[in-house]
Amino acid sequence: MSEHMQLSLALCRIGIYTCFRALCCKGPPPPRTEYDLVCIGLSGAGKSSLLERLCNESSDGISPTTGFCIKAVPFPNAILNVKELGGAECIKKYWSRYYQGSQGVVFVLNSASSDEDLESARNELHSALQHPQLCTLPFLILAHHQDRPEARPPSQVHARPPSQIKKYFELEPLARGKRWILEGSTTDNMPAMKESFIQLIGLLEEKDKEPQARI
Known part of the structure; x- marks a missing residue:
């Protein structure tokens, strides 16, 4: 066998061995960071359908949440364990019992x-922003149902854009010094919805990097 052929066979063996190691000896991917969030908002704001769509589940036939529901929402660099609390009057008074352990807040409001x-x-958001267990956490505020058309019959209202929500809710003075994001949202535009949550993950990562106070 010629020297040239021997060299070619050796290179082939090296290539096959390299491919074999890449396919069979590759370790598991590093685990994604998990964050525990609480999701609040009035009944009918769209919390359940929003989370169903983020999890690629069907949002047909969704009924109002009674008590709470937990969804694990996967993203490329993190998993968000979102605890959705029902927004009915009989449930809101118990919200604070479920705040402990939260690392971030998603507040959903019906902008229409x-x-x-x-x-x-507005009152519920103000209360959450000032609650001792939530006031230092990152907030994602979603002005949901932005897809509602502005030309509506007189008996109905149109969706307020985020700029109006920010002004009406007095977010600038109330949330000064806090980490918060306000975005318009609709379940028909999932890329934009996911981008809002990716921004929230960025705020959660920033908070993780903060030096912890020594006791």
Whole structure:
């Protein structure tokens, strides 16, 4: 066998061995960081359908959440364990019992709701932003149902854009010094929805890097 052929066979063996190691000896991917979030908002804001879509599950026939529901929402660099709390009047008063252990907050509001419901959502958000167990956590505030058309019959209201929500909810003075994101959202635009959560993950990672106070 010629020297040239021997060299070619040796190179082939090296290539096959390299491919074999790449396919068979590759270790498991590094685990993704997990964050525990609490998701709150009035009944009908769209919390359940939003989480179902993020998990690639069907949102047909969804009924209002009674008590709470937990969803593991996967992203490329993190898994968000989202605890959704029901928004009915009889449940809201117990929200604070489920805040412990949360690392971030998702607040969903119906941007096309009545003035009365919008005022109720405003009060609940203010309460959450000032709650001792939540006030230092990153917030993602979603002005949901932005797909509602603005030309509506007089008995209905149109969706308020995030700029109006920010002003009406007085977010700038109230949330000064806090980490928060306000975005418009609709379940028909999932790339934008996911981008909002990716921004929240960025805030969670920043908080993880903060030096911990020594006791």
